[in-house]
Amino acid sequence: MTTPLDLLLFTAAATVAGAFALGRWRDIAWLTGAFYIAQLIQLTGLDLPSASHAGFTLFGQLVGWQMDGFGRFFAIITVGAAAAATAYMGGEWGERYRQAGHSLVWLHGALAINVLAMLLLLAGNDLIALFIGWELTSWASFLLMAQGGERALRAALRYVPYAMGAAMAVLGGIVLTHAFTGTLQFTELAQRVPQLENWQLALMVTLFGVGFSIKMGLLPFHLWQAPAYAEAAGAGTSFLGAISARMGLFALALLLVKFVSLTRLADLEFVSGLFDARDLIAWVAAFTIVLPTFTALKQNDARYLLAWHGIGQGGYMLLGIVIGDATGSAGGLLHVFNYATYQAALVLSVFAVLHRTGTADLNSLGGLVTRMPLTFLVMLMGIIGLAGLPPMNGFVSKWLVYRSLMIEGRPLLFLMTVIGTLGTILSVYKLIHNTFLGQLRLEHEGIREAPWSMTIPMLVLVGIGFVTGVAPGLPLQWVNDAQAALGLPVLPHTLGGVESSQGGLDMLWVVGVLFAGFGIGALLFYGVGNRSKRIHQLDNYAGGHFLSADVRYHYSDHFYAGLMHRIGPLYRGSFTRLEEAVASANDTLAALMQAWYRQRVPMLTLLVAATAGLGWMVLQ
């Protein structure tokens, strides 16, 4: 007898099998895409919680799977991101990828494995099942990262120590949890973990926390993420960027909210009560918003810029969840969904530009708006979402987080998020300006719009972003299920937004007003006196002087030169140096150990050991 969850997992496994078995078939994307859509339909119709019959008992541990609202929320995003990526891969982009000598089979296969692994992770009902999913996800995303050339492989290899460190920290946490509580089942853990002593709890939270935050890219462990995600093959990057790192958030939220509980977390005090663990995590999240965002500002490669933003946006989500009231947690969770839509769209649009022009270097693009208007539209909508402005959905989730921070009385954290948003706006403007605005380069004169196979997934994604921005009530249903599953207070909502005693938000009104304003402006512009005139892009003057075609009016080098002059010295690369130091310390140690194994007279060691051991025994 199969349950709906069994069926879902079976479909995911069938996708993997299909991707590898039929991977050479030209139109494989249609098949896997259809499978993803089927999974999506199953997911939306899933009864909560839905258990699986798959499972086994090993060494006294029951390992089983059961999906609740929290897991389903992430699962929907996962499968959706995979579907979009597959559609993107199916057409001209995939053809080019194949011609470059890469294996499309493995790309489809890796994507399908990722989805299966993540579903297993999200549906885990005990820590072993969670760890199985966790490890599978780690190595599946390694597989996805490593494809697409030498640089991708090297970036992926850099990910290995982080991934393994994360896995081992989690495994250490699991065995300690078992030693402390005697169980690994989620339901029993939720009862027993809060009763542990403080030091035990602190140890557990540290181990699990370090493990999960590595995957999520929280602050001291974020270095691997940007290169690994940015260098991957295009569709892979969009999937990885949209959801992969959020698995860390999922597990972290499960641990902090469901098992340890936020109130218990606040009992763990540091520095004689000045700081508690909850504050600490909130501040880590806040710094994760600010620092990577400003690192993104410095990037000159569009892919890296977006990848760094991905790290920063994770901070908002964690911050919202750690605040833990109905508004904040809803904001944090909703942000996962919202971010996935516009981030995937943005990455795909960057790769569309890359596909047509052959570069993602922000210093060698410009003026593409006339050549690729649809892509421009996607990127415009995307950055509006990323910056958190209406009418896109990013506004709603960020608004909820801000609001919760203010209600809960955390002005300093609020300040941090505002600084982060400022950095976001600055850097996304750099992105769209350097790519689409300004003057078209001569070599890009013949560029055409991206093919439909690429534009349609992008448009669908921003379309979802817009619709859920106008009507956030749609995803908020899923968010409410997730909140309920975690044991958090549920945020009451309407189709257009939220209502609360301290003042609600109705996006239908906001968007209505916005578009009314646009309408009035357009009426004024076109109706009162339209004196605009169309000229060619190169038809420029500066100070009365005619600029010839080889003099660029559009500049992109040293963007924000003044700002960078101010804040430039703050970019010290301390984390990079820390990473280098660890690597070289390891290398030195390894050399020492090798020297140990090249002893001249091993017998001497044996003699010394025997003598020392005997001495120890005799003296005892």
Place this chain on the structure above:
Amino acid sequence: MIALTVALPLLAAFLLPLLPALARQFLGPLVLLAVAAFGLCLAGNALDAPSVVAIGDFRPPLGIVFYADGVAGLFVFAIAVVTLLLWPCATPNGQPDPQITRKHSLTLLMAAASCALALSGDLFNIYVFYELAAVAGYGLAAGSRTPAAQVATFRFTLLGSLGSLLALIGITLIYFRAGSLNLAHLAELAPSTLHDPLGLAGFLLILLGFGVKSELFLVNSWAPEVYATAESRVSALLAGLISKLALLAVVRLLVLVFPVPEASQLLLVLGMLGILTGELAAYRARDFRRLLAWSSIGQLGAAFVAFAIPGPAGLMAGIAVALHHLMVKPALFLLAERWGGNLAQLAGAARNSPIAAALFVLFALSLIGVPPLPGFWAKYLLLSGLAGEPAGLWWLAGLVVLTTTVVEAVYLFRIIGTLYGHQQGSVMQSRTATTGSGIFALLLVGTALSAPLLAAPLQKMATQLADTDGYVAQVISATITAPQRSGTAP
């Protein structure tokens, strides 16, 4: 049947040089198949109750007993199967080897000695068969007949002999103190006689002596030299099989005679250092075979740490770690036989030999403990055993295992990166030597799939191994198959 597992390979080894060429080909494998069958029977029977045989029908404290519990049966089976898979065959360039009969003899002797190590219940008997395994190992290690191998083997021989000497002194101490050699008898006597500095000194000397073969830290510096120079199959036998059996002998002594915290802590500390030094040294290795040697040192350190945990949980973890390593390391050495020692030349090898590369990935994943594979369960049992002990050294050991796993993942994935990388290495010998390795992979995957079924018997075996009282009762009351012979002496 118990004695046959030892007697048959010995008989075959003695007779091998006398047989016609055709029979030589088949005798060894046939005998090993028979031993494998015996091993399965023994393990199966032992799940009901362990069986004991008093060699020569002398009542136990006087004569020597062979004690076949589940672990012993399992190891006998593993010995036969692994030896069969690593059976010496033609030289690397495909020429028939004129020395092949001698190698076959030595391999059979080694298998017999290993079986005896698993079964024997007598301290000095263990020493004798340890020496037999050692001498056969020296011979095989020198069997690649390169000058470097001769020098490495000479150093190995000297170190091993010094170790045996220390072990012999340790046995002397124990015998002098307790007056018996039978492990069951010693287990009875130990609380009153051996749990003092003197007995522990004896244990320490035996540990160091047997530690040479089981790659215990401090006495394992032979391993990188020998594994880099010997034939890969021989390295696989030494690293995969002999080390485990020497370890098993130490464990029997630890469990039966020295269940005291000092002894376990000794094992724990040395094992921990073995993990650290082995894995870190492997991190910088540029030579595939030495890398495997160091990684094997690390893995055996983990096994030592696991066996140091008192009680059935630790033994369970130890058995799991040891069996896992028994499956993975020989397979990796077989790949080394195919690929040679140069890591840099492996660049892009996945294109020429996709199956071998895929096998490498599988073994690497299992080695670092990625969940559905058996390596994960071994690591999980080890860690949860350590976490179950009080904080302090035990948790430190857990931390060491966790951190070195990261190092291990880095160097293994570096090789995977090279294999699947975009540069092209110079030479790839493409021969059909992946079969053996493939069989190991099938075993590994089979274990992964049947893990829930295998867990219960394994747990039972660990309980048996930990059951000192049961051991003593079984051995002391061992039924002599016939009444004492009617001596006609006046």
Place this chain on the structure above:
Amino acid sequence: MLTRYGSLLFATGFAFLLFSLFIALPMGEPPTLAGQAILNEAANSVGAANIVTSVVLAYRGIDTLGELSILFAAATAVGLVLGGQARAPRPSKEDGAGGFILQTGVDLLFPLLLVVGFYIILHGHLTPGGGFQGGVVLAAALVLPVLARPEESPSPAALAWVEGLAGAAFIATGLAALAYDHAFLTPLLGAGQLGDLFSAGTLPLLYLAVGLKVGAELAKLLLRLAEEGPAA
């Protein structure tokens, strides 16, 4: 220098620690639990006047089997290490070889040594001596003529047959016990009259096998090393 004195220090320290351990033991009054039990019943149950022989061949027979195997392994390994190279047989007149007196002496010694060797082996269960000691004498008997006349070495094939069959005979004797429902290596044929040449059941036969095997192995080892390698 430091290594040197350090090593000496550690070796002395090791010996001193061992001394302090052993001196705490009852020297001259060991507990001999198993040993005393064997002394009490060996004569009756095994029937060999030499109780060491009872221990070596009966109580701890499998140790002896292991020991024979070690010797076999060592001989095989030496063959593996030294064998298979081009041999350069030396002319007989050089170094220690040759000389009339030596040759004649060896000729006289050879049968004597054989007889002595077999005597020691066959009386192993009665008097001190036995398979090992006799085997060494046999090996000497086989090797000494070679030192005198290097060109006349005994055939390696014959030695191989002797060692193989002798080893097999030991095991076969042990296995024969299985046919009578005894455990492996149980002495058969009854204990006999203590002190007789034909007593102690199969023990003399086992010792004969041991003696032949040891003799053949050691002779092989010696002959291998006596060969002149190409670059010696």
Place this chain on the structure above:
Amino acid sequence: MTALDLVILALVALLITGALAAMLLRNLLGAAVATALVSLGVSVFFVILRAPDVALTEAAVGAGLSGLLLALAARRLGLWRIEVQQSEEERQC
């Protein structure tokens, strides 16, 4: 202290001297002879310790056979040559 004790004491002194000689003599063949002598001395101890079997074995194997092995190996290693050659290649210790 009995007469036997004196014999033992003398023999122990002899053994230690022999062992030191085996380690320190420049001439390796001489060292091999010293080793065989040590074995012989030990076998005398075995007689004293009421172990005639062991004494016989030690004398036959340890002193005789092993001495023969060492001598043959020394010949093959070229250690029967004259001092000059040895001192050059044998910078032991």
Place this chain on the structure above:
Amino acid sequence: MSEFGLVALLVGALGLIAIGIAGLVLARNLFRLVLALAVAEAGANLLLVLAGFRQGASAPIIEGGSTLHQVAMVDPIPQAMVLTAIVIGVGVQALALALAVRAREAYGSLDMDQLRARMEADIIAAAGTAPTTSQEAPSGARPLPPPLPSPARIAAEEPSS
């Protein structure tokens, strides 16, 4: 034999072991190493027989067909063990000598240090890799081998952090 004689024997046995082990550690000549092993083994055998000795007992051989053992006998088990140990020792010794012979034939030396250096060189040559470490140079001054990028290398190349 008095207590003193036994102690003297013990000292003798341990002395042989100590000298043998010191020789094993310090000697560089292969032949000498084999001799040292033989000396140490002789000491260990003596120790073992000593462990079975009983004051005033006779050898474990029943004289004249009499099983009336009023006479105490020494422990036969250690004697049997020593018999085994002696033969094992000779086997190992022969093997070590054979290896020394071959090493000398191949490398023309009996000096362990030289042989070890030659062996290392051979291993490295067989693996086709450059020597990664030398014990002489301090680890800090040693150039790191470049073939594969370590994590830190990639960090240096990426735009910033």
